[in-house]
Amino acid sequence: MSVDPLASEYPFYTPYNYAGNKPISKIDLDGLQEADKEPAPTPEQPTPSNTTPSSNTNSTNNIKQNQIQSPSEEPKIISRSEWGAKTPNTSPTTVGGKPKTYADIPTNNLSFYYHSIVIHHTGNLNNNPTPNKIQNEQMKESYADVAYHFLIDKDGNIYEGRPLDKMQAHVAGEHHGLIGIALLGDFDSTNEGLTGNPFIKILKQAAEYALGDSKISDKMVEALFNLVQYLNQEYGIKYFGGHKEFQEVLNIEGIEKGDNRFCPGFEGMDIVSDLRRTFKFALPSTMTNTDKNWFK
Numbered sequence: 383m384s385v386d387p388l389a390s391e392y393p394f395y396t397p398y399n400y401a402g403n404k405p406i407s408k409i410d411l412d413g414l415q416e417a418d419k420e421p422a423p424t425p426e427q428p429t430p431s432n433t434t435p436s437s438n439t440n441s442t443n444n445i446k447q448n449q450i451q452s453p454s455e456e457p458k459i460i461s462r463s464e465w466g467a468k469t470p471n472t473s474p475t476t477v478g479g480k481p482k483t484y485a486d487i488p489t490n491n492l493s494f495y496y497h498s499i500v501i502h503h504t505g506n507l508n509n510n511p512t513p514n515k516i517q518n519e520q521m522k523e524s525y526a527d528v529a530y531h532f533l534i535d536k537d538g539n540i541y542e543g544r545p546l547d548k549m550q551a552h553v554a555g556e557h558h559g560l561i562g563i564a565l566l567g568d569f570d571s572t573n574e575g576l577t578g579n580p581f582i583k584i585l586k587q588a589a590e591y592a593l594g595d596s597k598i599s600d601k602m603v604e605a606l607f608n609l610v611q612y613l614n615q616e617y618g619i620k621y622f623g624g625h626k627e628f629q630e631v632l633n634i635e636g637i638e639k640g641d642n643r644f645c646p647g648f649e650g651m652d653i654v655s656d657l658r659r660t661f662k663f664a665l666p667s668t669m670t671n672t673d674k675n676w677f678k
């Protein structure tokens with residue numbers, strides 16, 4: 383029986399991973415561990431737009447860098463009616479002292495209104511998560527509708543979630559300007575996301591061990607890239623980060639203090655960091671007070 387020669391050094395990777403699960407920042411030279419791509423050109427060197435397509439290596443990132451130069455088409459988005467979304471519950475409900483209404487955002491100018499993209503994962507409470515399952519679960523928790531504006535599955539399908547002209551519900555508190563994208567799956571192999579009763583935690587870990595953690599597929603990353611590129615083009619995004627990063631910046635009245643969940647997980651945050659670098663977005667921690675108090 384042959385064994386991956388690097389198995390003992392990289393016990394946290396399956397032998398089947400590509401580029402260390404970092405397809406944007408790394409390349410896969412030889413099927414072993416990830417390798418750094420060629421360094422980015424310095425200002426003195428030709429910019430990517432001056433290079434001919436034939437000068438591209440097979441690095442995914444070089445291809446992406448060139449794609450950023452040209453306007454992108456709207457990626458295929460599976461509409462609410464296509465995936466069979468339930469009608470939102472428009473009667474106001476209140477959870478934890480905060481209304482979870484289905485209010486319109488305070489302007490018709492969406493490109494002025496939106497300044498941030500927040501990445502989530504749906505976590506370890508759902509096996510084989512679908513937009514329908516997530517919507518059902520969130521509406522059971524008194525949300526008016528699915529909390530996320532977009533959801534992406536492992537096959538790279540992008541689903542329309544909460545319409546962009548409705549108030550967000552994916553970051554706790556009444557915050558404006560935040561587009562929410564959820565990756566369908568659990569991308570935290572350490573299970574830091576499990577909080578509360580340690581006995582339940584052990585049971586959940588055992589169940590999850592038997593089922594195996596999700597891994598972010600290349601198709602999911604590709605779809606996320608295309609969606610982020612498109613949204614940036616349409617709305618002009620300044621800040622980009624994981625849910626946890628935004629929640630730390632936007633905490634209000636301590637209502638989130640008890641929520642130690644790490645969304646979108648370690649694997650999710652790897653992709654978030656890669657995309658933030660690629661698109662040169664700002665960290666949520668650099669958000670100005672004006673943007674924190676946007677439309678308040």
Ligand SMILES: [Zn+2]
Pocket residue numbers: 501502503625626645646
């Ligand atoms: Zn989240």
